[in-house]
Each structure stands twice: as C-alpha cells, then as structure tokens.
Amino acid sequence: xxxxxxxxxxxxxxxxxxxxxxxxxxxxxxxxxxxxxxxxxxxxxxxxxxxxxxxxxxxxxxxxxxxxxxxxxxxxxxxxxxxxxxxxxxxxxxxxxxxxx
Amino acid sequence: xxxxxxxxxxxxxxxxxxxxxxxxxxxxxxxxxxxxxxxxxxxxxxxxxxxxxxxxxxxxxxxxxxxxxxxxxxxxxxxxxxxxxxxxxxxxxxxxxxxxxx
Amino acid sequence: xxxxxxxxxxxxxxxxxxxxxxxxxxxxxxxxxxxxxxxxxxxxxxxxxxxxxxxxxxxxxxxxxxxxxxxxxxxxxxxxxxxxxxxxxxxxxxxxxxxxxxxxxxxxxxxxxxxxxxxxxxxxxxxxxxxxxxxxxxxxxxxxxxxxxxxxxxxxxxxxxxxxxxxxxxxxxxxxxxxxxxxxxxxxxxxxxxxxxxxxxxxxxxxxxxxxxxxxxxxxxxxxxxxxxxxxxxxxxxxxxxxxxxxxxxxxxxxxxxxxxxxxxxxxxxxxxxxxxxxxxxxxxxxxxxxxxxxxxxxxxxxxxxxxxxxxxxxxxx
Amino acid sequence: xxxxxxxxxxxxxxxxxxxxxxxxxxxxxxxxxxxxxxxxxxxxxxxxxxxxxxxxxxxxxxxxxxxxxxxxxxxxxxxxxxxxxxxxxx
Numbered sequence: 001x002x003x004x005x006x007x008x009x010x011x012x013x014x015x016x017x018x019x020x021x022x023x024x025x026x027x028x029x030x031x032x033x034x035x036x037x038x039x040x041x042x043x044x045x046x047x048x049x050x051x052x053x054x055x056x057x058x059x060x061x062x063x064x065x066x067x068x069x070x071x072x073x074x075x076x077x078x079x080x081x082x083x084x085x086x087x088x089x090x091x092x093x094x095x096x097x098x099x100x101x
Numbered sequence: 102x103x104x105x106x107x108x109x110x111x112x113x114x115x116x117x118x119x120x121x122x123x124x125x126x127x128x129x130x131x132x133x134x135x136x137x138x139x140x141x142x143x144x145x146x147x148x149x150x151x152x153x154x155x156x157x158x159x160x161x162x163x164x165x166x167x168x169x170x171x172x173x174x175x176x177x178x179x180x181x182x183x184x185x186x187x188x189x190x191x192x193x194x195x196x197x198x199x200x201x202x203x
Numbered sequence: 204x205x206x207x208x209x210x211x212x213x214x215x216x217x218x219x220x221x222x223x224x225x226x227x228x229x230x231x232x233x234x235x236x237x238x239x240x241x242x243x244x245x246x247x248x249x250x251x252x253x254x255x256x257x258x259x260x261x262x263x264x265x266x267x268x269x270x271x272x273x274x275x276x277x278x279x280x281x282x283x284x285x286x287x288x289x290x291x292x293x294x295x296x297x298x299x300x301x302x303x304x305x306x307x308x309x310x311x312x313x314x315x316x317x318x319x320x321x322x323x324x325x326x327x328x329x330x331x332x333x334x335x336x337x338x339x340x341x342x343x344x345x346x347x348x349x350x351x352x353x354x355x356x357x358x359x360x361x362x363x364x365x366x367x368x369x370x371x372x373x374x375x376x377x378x379x380x381x382x383x384x385x386x387x388x389x390x391x392x393x394x395x396x397x398x399x400x401x402x403x404x405x406x407x408x409x410x411x412x413x414x415x416x417x418x419x420x421x422x423x424x425x426x427x428x429x430x431x432x433x434x435x436x437x438x439x440x441x442x443x444x445x446x447x448x449x450x451x452x453x454x455x456x457x458x459x460x461x462x463x464x465x466x467x468x469x470x471x472x473x474x475x476x477x478x479x480x481x482x483x484x485x486x487x488x489x490x491x492x493x494x495x496x497x498x499x500x501x502x503x504x505x506x507x508x509x510x511x512x513x514x515x516x517x518x519x520x521x
Numbered sequence: 522x523x524x525x526x527x528x529x530x531x532x533x534x535x536x537x538x539x540x541x542x543x544x545x546x547x548x549x550x551x552x553x554x555x556x557x558x559x560x561x562x563x564x565x566x567x568x569x570x571x572x573x574x575x576x577x578x579x580x581x582x583x584x585x586x587x588x589x590x591x592x593x594x595x596x597x598x599x600x601x602x603x604x605x606x607x608x609x610x611x
Binding site: 061064071 | 213250278300314
C-alpha cells in the first residue's frame with residue numbers, strides 16, 4: 001500500500017458520501033455543503049494521482065487544476081448560498097417543497 | 102543521539118503534554134469561559150514548545166525566524182479571539198443550545 | 204510507518220464527511236465541515252501539494268468559513284434544522300443507499316486501476332526553462348494553461364454578477380453600521396497590513412516556490428473583509444469607476460495581453476520568452492487584485508443580506 | 522528521529538479527534554467556534570513538525586496562512602452575530 005493509494009481510496013469514499021448527502025437531505029444549506037464535500041473528494045483524487053506521477057516534483061498539472069477548481073467551487077458555493085438565503089428570506093422555505101405521497 | 106536531538110525530543114514531548122492538557126480542558130471544563138482559558142493559553146504554550154523544538158531541529162535562521170513569527174502572531178490572534186468570544190458570551194445564558202429542542 | 208499518518212488522515216476525512224452530513228443541527232454541520240477542510244489541507248501537505256494546501260487553508264479557513272458563518276445566522280434561526288423535518292422516506296433512503304453503494308464500488312474500482320500514463324510531469328519539467336518562472340505549478344497556471352486561469356478570474360466575476368441578480372445590488376452598497384469594540388478596532392488595524400504583506404509575500408514567492416496569485420488574492424480579500432467587519436467598508440464605498448476597474452482589471456489585462464501576442468503571430472497567451480517572467484508577475488498581480496476585490500464584494504453582499512434579515516421591516520440607516 | 526516525529530504528528534492528530542467531541546456537544550455556537558481555534562493551533566503544530574520531518578520548509582508558509590486567517594473566523598462570528606437581539610442563541 002502506498003501513500004497515494006490510501007488517499008485515492010479515501011477520495012472515492014468521500015465523493016460517494018457527498019453524493020449520498022445530496023440525496024438524503026432536503027435542506028439547501030446541507031446540500032451545498034454536500035457538494036463541497038464531493039468537490040473535496042475529486043480534488044483529493046487529482047492530487048493523489050499527481051503524487052503517483054511524481055518525478056523530481058509532483059505532477060504540477062493536476063495541482064494547478066485543483067487550485068483553479070478550489071476557487072471556482074468557492075464562487076459557485078457563494079452563489080448557491082446567496083440563492084438559498086434569498087429563497088429563505090422571501091418565502092421562509094429552506095427546503096424544496098415536499099410532495100405528499 | 103546528539104545534544105540538539107535531545108533538546109528537540111524534550112521540547113516536543115513537553116509541547117504534546119500541553120496540547121493534551123488544552124484538549125482535555127476543552128472537553129472537561131464546565132462552561133465556555135473556563136474552556137476559553139484552557140484552550141487559548143495552554144495550547145499556545147504547546148505550540149511555542151513544539152515550534153522551538155522544530156526550530157532547533159531545522160537549524161536554519163530564516164526558518165527559525167518564520168517559526169517565531171508564526172508563534173508570535175498566534176499568541177496575538179488567540180488572545181484576541183479569547184477576549185472577543187468571552188465578551189460575546191458575557192451576559193448571555195451560558196448553556197443555551199442554539200436550536201430549540203425538537 | 205508514515206503510512207499511519209496517511210491512514211489516520213484519510214479515515215478522519217471520511218469520518219468527518221459522514222458526521223458532517225448526519226449532524227442534526229446546522230452549526231454542528233458547519234464546524235465539522237471546517238474540520239474536514241483542515242484535514243484536507245493536512246492531507247495535501249502530506250501529498251506534497253503545498254500550493255494546494257495554502258489555497259485550501261486560505262479558502263476553507265478564511266473565505267468560505269466567513270460566508271458560512273454569515274449564512275448560518277439566517278438558517279440556524281429557523282425551526283426546520285432539527286432532525287425531524289429532514290428525513291426522507293425509508294424507501295427513498297434505501298434506493299439512494301443502494302445507488303450510492305453501487306457507485307462507490309465502481310468508483311473504488313476505477314481509482315484503484317486507473318492506468319499509470321506517467322502524467323505530464325516530464326513535459327512540464329522539460330519546458331520549465333522557457334516558461335519564465337521556476338516553480339512548475341505557477342508555470343502551468345500562468346503559462347502552459349493560462350486560458351484556464353484567465354477563465355477562472357472570469358468565473359469569480361460571474362459569481363459576483365450572479366449574486367447581484369439574486370437580490371439586487373443594493374445589498375452590496377450598504378455598509379452595515381455597527382459598534383466596533385475598541386480593542387477589536389486596534390487588532391483589525393494591526394492585522395490588515397499583515398494580511399496584505401503576507402499576501403504580497405506569497406505572490407512574490409510564486410515565481411520560485413509554492414504560493415502565487417490565488418493564495419495572495421484570498422489573503423488580500425481577507426484583508427478587505429476584515430476592514431469591512433471593522434466598520435471601514437473600503438471597497439463598498441469606493442467610487443464606482445474605481446470599483447469596476449479593480450474588479451475587471453485582471454480579466455481585461457489578461458485578455459488584452461493574450462490578443463496582443465496573438466496579433467504578433469503567436470498563439471493565444473503565448474508570451475515572448477524574454478519578458479515572460481515579468482509579464483507573468485504583472486498578470487498575477489492584477490488577477491490577484493481582481494479576485495481579492497471580487498471576494499470582498501461577495502462578502503459585503505452577504506453581510507448586507509444578513510443586515511436585512513436582522514431587522515426585516517426597517518430601511519437601512521445609511 | 523523520524524519515527525519520533527511521526528509519533529508526535531499522530532498524537533496531535535488524535536488530539537484533534539478528541540477536540541471534535543466538543544463540536545458535537547456544543548452546546549452554544551461559541552463553544553463550537555472554539556474548536557476551530559484548537560484545530561488552527563494544532564494544525565499549525567502538525568505542519569511545523571511535518572516541515573521539519575519532510576524537510577519541506579515551504580510548509581511553513583501554509584502554517585503562516587492558517588495563522589493569519591484563524592482569527593478572521595472569530596472576528597466575523599463576533600461581528601455578524603452581535604446585532605440581532607436573539608442572534609447568539611437563536
């Protein structure tokens with residue numbers, strides 16, 4: 001077992017956890033956090049493969065993509081949070097409307 | 102085992118002890134103010150000891166300066182944080198949960 | 204032996220992700236998420252991705268944390284945060300569980316057996332002398348794949364514009380007047396220059412060592428946020444033309460430069476070898492300024508929103 | 522010596538795990554906020570030890586970043602949650 005293998009396995013699990021979170025919670029706020037967790041899983045996967053391909057230094061391309069990705073993910077999260085807050089202020093709703101079964 | 106290694110080991114062990122103390126204080130103390138006390142003082146001593154130990158181990162003056170600056174501004178930051186949180190909590194009921202019990 | 208650290212970090216990250224999503228109240232969820240971010244930052248330090256670790260520490264501990272704490276005030280007030288309102292039916296839970304489990308098996312299989320193509324490390328190393336900088340990650344970000352970085356500056360700007368679309372721009376221009384503790388005022392006055400200095404230091408460092416435009420941008424943005432919190436909404440009270448100039452400088456200059464050299468016969472964003480280092484530094488500085496401005500503006504907007512929710516029916520006093 | 526550093530890192534990580542209990546128990550938001558300070562300080566200590574152990578001195582820059590931003594969360598919390606009448610516990 002090598003270092004990158006541990007982290008890439010963890011990244012798959014983290015992504016799946018985030019995915020499950022998106023579906024099992026109705027709160028907007030938690031859905032946003034779940035997407036952030038999924039994003040963390042993806043970044044971890046990238047960085048762990050960068051470590052595998054290291055020569056004198058780790059593969060810089062995934063690193064650069066992850067840094068770009070972090071900033072983009074935060075922008076998207078900020079927008080999503082603002083939307084959720086706006087919905088909450090205007091309608092008092094924090095979840096999608098529940099359909100009766 | 103050289104002399105510097107011995108120093109590093111002693112300093113790091115002492116630092117770990119203080120960190121453990123801070124965490125136990127955070128967990129065991131009864132209210133926010135005493136927890137603040139444990140956390141923002143004891144942990145900083147722990148950080149200082151570990152920082153000193155590693156500065157000796159690394160042995161480069163530039164790194165030692167950086168480590169010292171890190172520690173200094175942590176001291177500043179956490180005493181500020183302690184003051185602000187304590188002032189925030191003052192006059193509020195100390196054990197009020199943030200959501201109504203369901 | 205050092206695999207123990209890795210295993211513990213990986214298990215901790217997974218555990219925190221699960222606990223965070225299962226947390227019955229939103230504050231628990233948010234603070235466990237902060238811990239998750241910290242664990243990831245440590246994992247990146249372990250994986251040798253120091254740039255990513257700095258970016259994550261700055262974003263997760265700084266910017267996103269501030270946004271979440273600000274938003275939490277709106278949400279933790281309502282009643283539906285308890286466990287009761289937040290459980291889907293047993294059937295749909297089972298379906299989701301089964302689906303995710305299947306996905307998990309596939310994903311683990313995929314990451315386990317992803318072919319080792321050797322990556323682009325060798326290519327990046329070979330071209331490093333022609334990139335104008337000595338740090339490979341900066342070379343990738345601002346030379347090899349600079350259109351990524353350019354568009355990314357654009358994405359941050361877009362997020363800000365999209366924010367305006369959600370509630371109108373008046374939130375943003377409304378500095379929240381509040382009492383500031385005198386000690387806090389002094390501390391903010393002390394810390395803000397430090398943030399700007401450390402940001403500039405990281406920006407300069409980006410040429411040779413981990414650091415660079417994004418990390419600097421987040422630190423500068425944090426400085427702007429601190430000033431805003433301390434009652435000096437410098438960015439929100441700037442002259443509009445200056446504000447717009449700051450926000451678009453990075454994106455615009457990047458584009459201008461790209462087309463300039465394309466007109467001269469090169470590819471888009473192909474810098475001439477002799478000036479590459481200097482050009483990259485200028486582009487980085489402007490991009491960092493723009494991103495910092497956008498982050499400050501996003502926070503100012505959020506803060507304006509929470510002021511509204513604090514006093515729903517009175518117009519803002521300033 | 523390396524084994525010792527790894528042990529110290531592991532110990533500090535376990536410390537963080539213990540501190541997580543306080544996030545869970547609360548009871549107020551301020552209590553949970555305290556644990557971010559614990560993570561900040563302990564995380565910095567881990568980074569400093571890792572910097573020495575891996576010989577990667579650039580990790581100190583990560584610690585610097587942590588450190589200048591740790592106080593931002595507290596300041597934001599105190600300033601944002603103050604104005605509301607019931608903001609602190611609602």
